[in-house]
Amino acid sequence: MTNETKTAELHVDGKTITMPMMEDNAGFRAVDIRTLWRDARVYTYDPGFGCTVSCQSAISHVDGEKGQLLYRGYPVEVLTEHCTFVEVAYLLIHGVLPNQAQMEKFSDLFNSHSMIHEDMRTFFRRYPERAHPMAVLSAMVVSLSSFYPEVDKTDEDIDMAATRLLSKLRTIAAFSYKKSIGEPISQPSHKLSYCANFLNMMFSSPVVDYQIDPIIVRVMNQLLVLHADHGQNCSTSTVRMVGSSGANLYASVCAGICALWGPLHGGANQEVVEMLERIHREGCSVDKVIEQAKDKTNPRRLMGFGHRIYKTYDPRAAIAKKICHEVLARLGKQDPLLDLALGLEAKALADPYFVERKLYPNVDFYTGIIYRAMGFPTDMFTVLFALGRLPGWIAQWQELKRDPHQRIGRPMQLYTGPMQPAFVPIDQRT
Numbered sequence: 001m002t003n004e005t006k007t008a009e010l011h012v013d014g015k016t017i018t019m020p021m022m023e024d025n026a027g028f029r030a031v032d033i034r035t036l037w038r039d040a041r042v043y044t045y046d047p048g049f050g051c052t053v054s055c056q057s058a059i060s061h062v063d064g065e066k067g068q069l070l071y072r073g074y075p076v077e078v079l080t081e082h083c084t085f086v087e088v089a090y091l092l093i094h095g096v097l098p099n100q101a102q103m104e105k106f107s108d109l110f111n112s113h114s115m116i117h118e119d120m121r122t123f124f125r126r127y128p129e130r131a132h133p134m135a136v137l138s139a140m141v142v143s144l145s146s147f148y149p150e151v152d153k154t155d156e157d158i159d160m161a162a163t164r165l166l167s168k169l170r171t172i173a174a175f176s177y178k179k180s181i182g183e184p185i186s187q188p189s190h191k192l193s194y195c196a197n198f199l200n201m202m203f204s205s206p207v208v209d210y211q212i213d214p215i216i217v218r219v220m221n222q223l224l225v226l227h228a229d230h231g232q233n234c235s236t237s238t239v240r241m242v243g244s245s246g247a248n249l250y251a252s253v254c255a256g257i258c259a260l261w262g263p264l265h266g267g268a269n270q271e272v273v274e275m276l277e278r279i280h281r282e283g284c285s286v287d288k289v290i291e292q293a294k295d296k297t298n299p300r301r302l303m304g305f306g307h308r309i310y311k312t313y314d315p316r317a318a319i320a321k322k323i324c325h326e327v328l329a330r331l332g333k334q335d336p337l338l339d340l341a342l343g344l345e346a347k348a349l350a351d352p353y354f355v356e357r358k359l360y361p362n363v364d365f366y367t368g369i370i371y372r373a374m375g376f377p378t379d380m381f382t383v384l385f386a387l388g389r390l391p392g393w394i395a396q397w398q399e400l401k402r403d404p405h406q407r408i409g410r411p412m413q414l415y416t417g418p419m420q421p422a423f424v425p426i427d428q429r430t
């Protein structure tokens with residue numbers, strides 16, 4: 001990060017306001033407007049924060065024109081190919097790739113903290129059977145702060161809270177699935193790796209041993225790595241916003257999970273498969289779906305398409321598409337939804353509406369088809385996204401805590417309500 005000698009000028013009320021420019025390590029520039037209100041008594045207006053930098057961060061970099069995603073400088077393609085999810089979690093949280101000894105210690109910690117408190121387990125019984133697992137996940141995560149209240153007094157507390165979260169989230173995720181299908185839970189095992197453990201807790205039962213396929217374990221790792229961090233997206237900004245008030249890690253991550261759930265964000269992976277299922281069921285033509293998505297009077301968008309930053313192919317979507325073909329081949333499955341998705345993509349990418357707006361498949365377009373082939377029900381898809389994004393949220397929360405420029409998050413507004421209307425006592429109001 002450099003503070004440039006260059007400046008930007010803004011002319012307000014005949015006055016020239018000079019503001020410094022900043023440039024990041026990838027060459028992206030920003031105008032530092034921090035003194036604008038003080039010097040010119042004006043705010044900046046940017047709904048959705050499309051043009052607003054909220055922090056300096058060394059964790060991940062997204063270049064939307066190049067279609068590039070880096071974690072701590074490493075391309076996501078390299079990490080997906082060569083690293084496990086636990087290695088990438090270490091990289092995001094500690095800033096460097098672990099050596100063998102560090103990796104073993106990190107993985108051992110996950111084993112020691114993988115169980116959830118016996119009293120917390122009783123919570124699962126109280127949720128209605130049809131509870132969405134994202135509702136259960138968020139509530140269970142914030143509940144961790146009541147079972148493990150030593151959260152952020154010391155650096156050790158913070159490290160322990162991060163370890164507990166990483167380890168327990170997969171247990172909570174698997175338990176919430178088991179609850180939803182009315183099966184007894186499967187406990188985590190010290191003998192299994194992070195992803196194998198998760199798959200085993202999801203799919204083994206007292207009567208059926210789950211055969212752990214190393215190729216499927218690798219795919220699970222790859223999918224979690226794909227989701228591990230992504231700049232200041234909606235859920236990560238939520239984690240930071242909540243953390244900026246001094247809220248603990250569990251509370252901040254709980255808020256991030258809720259933000260992720262929305263259909264325009266991580267919830268899109270469930271929406272994509274539900275959209276494809278609907279098209280398949282109703283025998284709708286691909287052309288009709290594209291026309292509906294373009295029709296501004298119709299609220300239906302083409303789910304899994306478009307992105308605030310990517311104005312070219314999302315690199316994560318390209319990897320997911322490749323994995324999708326590999327997994328279906330490995331499992332010897334054919335999924336008509338994949339053919340539909342391929343047809344939709346081809347049509348959309350040739351359509352002037354999508355071309356002009358630079359709308360491409362995003363990470364959520366193909367991942368749902370992979371999860372489906374692996375046996376996950378649709379309402380677990382966003383939970384899997386949360387599991388993958390967790391190391392990013394933790395790293396971003398920790399970075400926020402160490403940032404000397406951090407202040408409580410507090411955007412301004414332009415007020416559009418009435419100004420001091422005459423007050424009428426209740427007995428005289430019509």
Ligand code: ACO
Pocket residue numbers: 048263264265266268293294300301302303304305306307308309357359362363364
């Ligand atoms: N289908 C149809 N039209 C779309 C789509 C889409 N999927 N996405 C954007 N557009 C259109 C908008 O209608 C708008 O058109 P206009 O200029 O004529 O008004 C234009 O493209 C720009 O779209 P915005 O909504 O302004 O873009 P924004 O950056 O605010 O939103 C978002 C990005 C939310 C991802 C949007 O593209 C979308 O709703 N996509 C579908 C949901 C989805 O897949 N979300 C997952 C995103 S990835 C993630 O969060 C993990």
